[in-house]
Amino acid sequence: MRSEFLSARPSQYFVRAVVFGAGAFALVWVVLWAPKTTYGPAVDDPIDFATTFLDSMTLAGVLFVVASGFTLIFGLMRVVNMAHGSLYLLGGYIAYDLQQRLVHNANPGFGLLSSQVAVWQWVVPAIxxxxxxxxxxxxxxxxxxxxxxxxxxxxxxxxxxxxIIIADQMLAHWPIQESVAWPGTFDRFVSIGSIDYSLARLFMLAVGVVVGIALWLWL
Incomplete structure (x- = not known):
C-alpha cells in the first residue's frame, strides 16, 4: 500500500508541474505576445497589469489561509465548521481592540497611523x-x-x-468597519523592477505561500 502511494506521488508532482507551467505560459503570453484586439492591446500597461496581478495574488493568499483552516479542520476532525469565517473576523476585531489599548493614540477619534505602531504592537495582538x-x-x-x-x-x-450569534454580537460591539494598523516597518513600498509595491501585501502573500508549502509537506 505504501509503495503504491509513493509511486503515485511522482505522477502527482508531474501533473502539478504541468498545470503550473501552463498557467505561467498563459500569463507570459497575455503580457508579451497576445495579438491586439479591436479595442487595443490585451495589456495596455504592463506595470498596471503586474500591480493588479500582485493585488489579486495577495488577496488570494489571505483567502487561501482562511480556507485552508476550514479544510484542515474538516479533513482531520471531520467537523463542518460553518462559523469559521465569523471566528476569523472575531479574531481580527479582538486584535484591533488589543492594539488600540497597547498604542497611545493622540487622536482617538481616528485610526492609528503606521508610524505610531511598533512591530511588537502588531505581533502581540495577533498572537x-x-x-x-x-x-x-x-x-x-x-x-x-x-x-x-x-x-x-x-x-x-x-x-x-x-x-449568526457571533456576527450579531460583533455588529453590536463594533458598529463600523475597523482594521488593525500595520507597523511602520511594513507599511512602506519596495521596488520590484519597475513596480513600487506594498511590503505589507508582499508579507501577506508570503504567509499564504508558507502556509501552503507547510500543509503540502505535512499532509
Missing amino acids: AASACIAVVGIVMQQGFLRWNQGQDLRQALITIALS
Missing part, C-alpha cells in the same frame, strides 16, 4: 487574538460539536447558528 479564538473553538467543540460527531448536517446547522 493574543489567535489564542482567544483557539479557546472559543475549544468551547464550541466541547460544548456543541463533540456530541454530534459524524453528524455533518447537525454540525452545519449548529455552527451556522453560532455564526
